[in-house]
Amino acid sequence: MSRATLLALTLALTAGCRESRTVTSPSQEQVLPGERGLRSVADFAGISEERERSLALFGELGQVITHPRCVNCHPAGERPLQGEEGFPHQPLVVRGEDNHGAAAMQCATCHGESNFRSIPGNPDWHLAPAEMAWEGKTLAEICAQIKDPARNGDMSLEQLAEHMAHDDLVAYGWKPPAQLEPAPGNQALFGQLVRAWIASGAHCPES
Amino acid sequence: MSVKLRVNGQAHELEVDPETPLLWVLRDHLGLSGTKYGCGVAQCGACTVHVDGAPRRACVAPIGSLAGRQVTTIEGASGPHAEAVRATWEGLDVPQCGYCQAGQVMSAIALLERVPTPSDQDIDHAMSGNICRCATYVRIRRAIHSAAASIGGQAGQAEASEAEEER
Numbered sequence: 145m146s147r148a149t150l151l152a153l154t155l156a157l158t159a160g161c162r163e164s165r166t167v168t169s170p171s172q173e174q175v176l177p178g179e180r181g182l183r184s185v186a187d188f189a190g191i192s193e194e195r196e197r198s199l200a201l202f203g204e205l206g207q208v209i210t211h212p213r214c215v216n217c218h219p220a221g222e223r224p225l226q227g228e229e230g231f232p233h234q235p236l237v238v239r240g241e242d243n244h245g246a247a248a249m250q251c252a253t254c255h256g257e258s259n260f261r262s263i264p265g266n267p268d269w270h271l272a273p274a275e276m277a278w279e280g281k282t283l284a285e286i287c288a289q290i291k292d293p294a295r296n297g298d299m300s301l302e303q304l305a306e307h308m309a310h311d312d313l314v315a316y317g318w319k320p321p322a323q324l325e326p327a328p329g330n331q332a333l334f335g336q337l338v339r340a341w342i343a344s345g346a347h348c349p350e351s
Numbered sequence: 352m353s354v355k356l357r358v359n360g361q362a363h364e365l366e367v368d369p370e371t372p373l374l375w376v377l378r379d380h381l382g383l384s385g386t387k388y389g390c391g392v393a394q395c396g397a398c399t400v401h402v403d404g405a406p407r408r409a410c411v412a413p414i415g416s417l418a419g420r421q422v423t424t425i426e427g428a429s430g431p432h433a434e435a436v437r438a439t440w441e442g443l444d445v446p447q448c449g450y451c452q453a454g455q456v457m458s459a460i461a462l463l464e465r466v467p468t469p470s471d472q473d474i475d476h477a478m479s480g481n482i483c484r485c486a487t488y489v490r491i492r493r494a495i496h497s498a499a500a501s502i503g504g505q506a507g508q509a510e511a512s513e514a515e516e517e518r
Contacts, residue, residue, distance in 0.1 A: 236479040246476035248462035253406045253446075253480065254393040256416055260370075263393055263411045314384060 162192040175222035176336055182207060182329025185340040201337055206283045208334050213317040217271050224271055225279065228325060231312025242325035243271040259321045266313050271298070286350035303344045356417050358383070359427025369415025373407075376396045376414050377424055385425040385453050391484070396481030399454035400424050406461045407478075423454040430516045435498040447485035455481045459495050474490045499516050 178184040183204055191197035197290045208214060216225040224233040240246045244251070255269040272278075275295045278286050295303060307316060309331065317327040327334075352370045355362065358381060359508070366382055367469070372391075377383040377400070388395030391410045398409040401423040428437075436459050439445075446452045462469055462477040474492050483491070 235396075235482075236476070238476050240476075247408055247465040247473060248477035249480055250405065253399075254408050254411060255499055256412060258416070260411050260413050261392070 146337055149350055151193070153343050173315055173336070176330075176333045179329045179333055180326070182333055185336050188340065194344050195347050198341055198347035201341040201344060202283065202287055202347070202349065203336070205341060207335055208317065208327045208329065209278060209286055210283070211317065211325075213280050213320055213324065213327045218276055219271065219276040220279040220281075228297075239271050239274065242275055242322050245270075251300065252299070259319070264316065264320055264324070270313075282343055282349075282351065284349040284351050291346060291348065305335065305338045305342055308338045352415065354414050354418050356414075356420050356422060356518065358422045360421075365414065367414055369413060371420065372410050373400070373402075373412040373414055373417060376454070377422075383424050385427050387450055387453055389451065390452070394479075394482070395451070396454040396458060397451050398459040399481065401428075401457060401461060403462075404464070406458055412466045416435060423457075423489065425457060428457065429435035431502055432460045432498070434461050439494040440499040443490050443497065445487055445490045445494050447481045447483075447487050450453055451481060451485075453485045455483065455491055459491070459498070462495065463499055463502065468503060469495060480507060 159322065162321050162335040172257060176184060177192065178187060187199075188197050188200050188204070191200055212225070212228050212230055216227075216230055219225050221236060222239045224237065226233050236252070238246050240250070245251045252268045253270075256263070256265040257267045276297070278289075281289070290296070290304060293299060299307060315331050318330050320326055353364055353366055353367065354454050355364045358377070362487060363381065367376060367380065372387060373384060377386050378388070386400055386409055386411065387397040389395035391413045393408040396408065400409045401407065402412065402417065402420050403423070404423075433456075434498050436456055440452070440456060445455075458478055458481050462474065466477075471492065474495050478488075478495075479489065481513070
């Protein structure tokens with residue numbers, strides 16, 4: 145059975161799921177191979193039980209979601225984190241009213257439109273809102289959170305998949321400055337895993 | 352590569368490597384040495400300038416990203432907030448060695464333009480990226496409060512004058 149067929153089967157199994165109906169079908173899309181510690185969707189196709197497959201897929205997504213390149217800007221407190229150990233950002237910066245920093249000490253005071261030497265960059269560098277904090281949470285808690293429109297920016301699962309696969313700031317996770325470790329895999333592969341997780345029912349671990 | 356931008360209101364077209372930090376364009380190409388090099392990695396704030404009115408660390412701002420932008424340095428800082436900050440900085444003898452002060456002043460102006468009557472916490476959060484090795488922080492905070500009061504006082508005087516004229 146080809147990888148594409150397996151992926152189509154994955155989608156067909158969830159045809160009755162309201163949330164999955166609007167998710168872009170990747171059947172026309174090339175199934176990407178695993179890369180740098182992140183496995184391919186094809187690696188999960190052999191798990192026949194849907195819930196089990198969904199949980200396995202989310203566990204794989206967790207490698208990215210809990211990576212410092214992601215968690216550092218999803219802090220539980222008012223300050224972003226830095227580095228591989230997630231120490232408090234230096235100099236002191238705070239979330240501010242709109243997650244872009246304090247008056248006269250905005251993220252863009254130092255972070256430009258793209259990486260520059262050791263300084264990460266993006267045209268809209270900012271913190272995730274407090275309700276989207278991932279720091280210190282279990283994968284089960286994060287999973288419930290990212291499915292909850294009240295805590296995910298009022299996104300449907302389709303919008304969540306689009307955000308994960310194509311958002312430019314999410315993309316930073318795989319292209320940090322040289323001194324920082326990129327998140328596992330790549331964004332396109334991550335996006336396929338998100339879609340496969342949603343297509344398999346978007347089940348969350350219980351603990 | 353040619354980059355066009357305005358610095359302190361003056362148009363410039365510069366032939367320079369687009370990766371050159373704005374700081375070195377200001378200092379070496381334009382002779383504006385008021386903006387200081389401190390750390391080179393956006394940790395100390397000595398190189399703070401305004402780009403389109405917002406504070407920016409010039410040491411990590413590649414000139415190639417600033418085409419068409421308006422840059423203001425300490426030499427070109429003007430307006431009521433700049434004047435108030437300059438007056439209180441002088442009045443309270445804020446600087447000690449002075450090396451960091453151009454950056455401190457540019458951040459203080461930006462803060463007052465956004466928060467007319469800042470609290471201590473507003474000041475701490477806005478100025479946290481401006482390091483002073485002489486530890487003039489207490490005077491800096493006092494000067495910002497004083498500048499805020501003087502601007503508010505001027506605004507109050509203007510309002511009173513207008514009301515008087517109306518009578």
